[in-house]
Amino acid sequence: PFPDITEIPGPSCYCGRRGCLETWVSGRALQAGYAQHSQQELKAEEIIAKMRSGDRLARLVWDRYIDRVARGLSLVVNTLDPDVFVMGGGMSNVAELYDELPTQLARYTFSRVFETPIRKARHGDSSGVRGAAWLWKG
Structure with a gap:
């Protein structure tokens, strides 16, 4: 399910490759998806606010984003x-x-029902660093 044929080869990634999931x-x-269709550069927070207020383009860009997250996680x-x-x-x-x-993920998984919990990291953006420190400390 990832990438879609329309997403190949994909944008350049900071790692030097193309089409990495992060991109x-x-x-x-x-932000790039929104700018591509609107020629307007907005921050992600602004796009989300527009989506919540009913902006059709922001909703379409968000739906595409969620679909990509779902396809990536389905692997x-x-x-x-x-x-x-x-x-x-x-x-x-x-x-x-x-x-x-969860609904989007169910479309791409072997089972029609998706029950794996999806949680927000407890320590926010510092969760990765905390986890690495915890593993290093052993």
Whole structure:
């Protein structure tokens, strides 16, 4: 399910490759998607606010974003069957992510029912650093 044929080869990534998942499912990716269709550069927070106020383009860009997140995570579900997803980064602060993502994920997983919990990282944007420190400390 990822990438879609229309997404190949994908945008350049900071790592030097093209089409990495990060280039499709980050706040910057949401901003780029909106700018591509509107020629207007807005921050992710502004796009989310427009979506919440009923802006059609912002809603379409958000739907495309959620679809990409779902397709990316479905690869993990279908191969590893995790007990939980813990979402981090700036986009993890968008409440709609937790409402809409499970339904979208069910479209791409082997089972028609998606029951894996999707949680927001407890320590916000510093969760990754805390986890790395915890692992290093051992």
